[in-house]
Structures are given as C-alpha cells and as structure tokens.
Amino acid sequence: MSVNTFNYCPICGSKxxxxxxxxxxxxxxxxxxxxxxxxxxxxTPIIMVINEFNEVCLLKQNYISKTFLVFISGYLKKYESVEEAIKREVFEETGLTVDKIEYHLSSFHEATQTLRLGFVAYVKKQAFHKSEKEVDEIYWFDLVEAEKYLNPNGFSTQIYLSYRKKTSNWNW
Ligand SMILES: [Zn+2]
Structure with missing residues (x-):
C-alpha cells in the first residue's frame, strides 16, 4: 500500500x-x-525561465538545496490551470511576467509523491522583485554557463537539456 492510497473515503468516511x-x-x-x-x-511545475538575451533565471533556495541553484517551482492550487500556476509562481518568486510557456517533459518523484512537469517560460529581462520568504538569491546566467550550477542528476538538468536539444542544431 503506497503512502497516498486511501483506505477510507475522504468524502464520507466509508471503508x-x-x-x-x-x-x-x-x-x-x-x-x-x-x-x-x-x-x-x-x-509541481518546474520552470526554466529564459529571457530575450538567452539568459536563464536561477534561484538560491537554501530550503531546497544548499549546493545547487534551482529553477522556479511551486504546487498547483485546486481550480488553477497549470498555465495560471506557472505565471503566479514566476511572479511571486521573481517579479517577472511570463510571455510564453512551453511544455517539455515530466517525471514522477516517488519520495515526495509528486508529479513534476518541466516547462520553459519566456520573459523579457527586467529587474527582479524576489520573494523575501522563499528565495535567498536570484540570478541571470548565460544559457551555457547555467548548466554547471544545476544538480546534474536533477530534474532541472533534464529540462535544461531538453531545451538545449530543441533550440540547437547540434547532434546530441
Ligand atoms: Zn464516500
């Protein structure tokens, strides 16, 4: 029996x-x-934010990782579309306004019983207004340079590589 499987009805309580x-x-x-x-x-949408200068937005969020920088992420609220959640999370954490959203790939994370959806969101470069509570630091990095700050075994790197593959003419 997995952790989030019900034995009793969450609505009426019947077995x-x-x-x-x-x-x-x-x-x-x-x-x-x-x-x-x-x-x-x-x-959970995980969002690689990129601007018109090919720079990627990376966050230092000590409660998520002390070693690596991370993409923007958040949980879906009930009644919200994934697109709405992405725009809300990007704005809450960075102050940036999303112009376009592009879906890349997904992966189920067993430890947290979370379906992670990997997106790229396009924004125009502007000053950050970071979330005081959730974000410790926030940076723009050149697309190529950004890779070395990400967890190489993490889902963020999969999104990053998917984006690179799609936007380059190299043979991967
Ligand atoms: Zn019931």
Whole structure:
C-alpha cells in the first residue's frame, strides 16, 4: 500500500472496497458515494525561465538545496490551470511576467509523491522583485554557463537539456 492510497473515503468516511473498473483493473471504490477514489499526489511545475538575451533565471533556495541553484517551482492550487500556476509562481518568486510557456517533459518523484512537469517560460529581462520568504538569491546566467550550477542528476538538468536539444542544431 503506497503512502497516498486511501483506505477510507475522504468524502464520507466509508471503508473503501476494491472494484473492477473498465480497463483499470481493481480500484479503490466508495459504495456510498458510488465513485472510484484515486490515489493522491502533488503536481509541481518546474520552470526554466529564459529571457530575450538567452539568459536563464536561477534561484538560491537554501530550503531546497544548499549546493545547487534551482529553477522556479511551486504546487498547483485546486481550480488553477497549470498555465495560471506557472505565471503566479514566476511572479511571486521573481517579479517577472511570463510571455510564453512551453511544455517539455515530466517525471514522477516517488519520495515526495509528486508529479513534476518541466516547462520553459519566456520573459523579457527586467529587474527582479524576489520573494523575501522563499528565495535567498536570484540570478541571470548565460544559457551555457547555467548548466554547471544545476544538480546534474536533477530534474532541472533534464529540462535544461531538453531545451538545449530543441533550440540547437547540434547532434546530441
Ligand atoms: Zn464516500
């Protein structure tokens, strides 16, 4: 049983049964509410922000990593679209306004039960207004230089490489 699987209905509190549903096989099901109860997980957009000078926005967030710089990230709020969440998070953390959003790839992070969605967001270069609470430092780095500040085994590097691959004519 994984951590975020329900045994009891989160709406009415009834004990859930296992029921055969379509192609999904046996699923947790509430007989009182008459609906399947899906596992819970978080959705986190991870956003590589880039400006018209090909500079990448990197954050120092000590609560996330003391070693590496990171991209902007956040959790989706209920009723919010992913696009709205991205614009909100980028603005909250950096003060920048997103002009265009481009989806790249996703990855499920088991330890935090989080589906991570990798995006590139395009902005015009402007002064930062950083979040005092969540962001310790904030920088623009040249696209090529930015790679060495990222965790080489992290999801941010996957987004970075996906972007490089897409925007270069090199043979990768
Ligand atoms: Zn129920």
């Amino acid at each position: 859930l049964i296992k029921k055969e549903i379509g192609d999904e096989g046996k699923m947790a099901y509430c007989d009182t509410c008459n609906k399947p109860i899906f596992d819970m997980f978080n959705v």
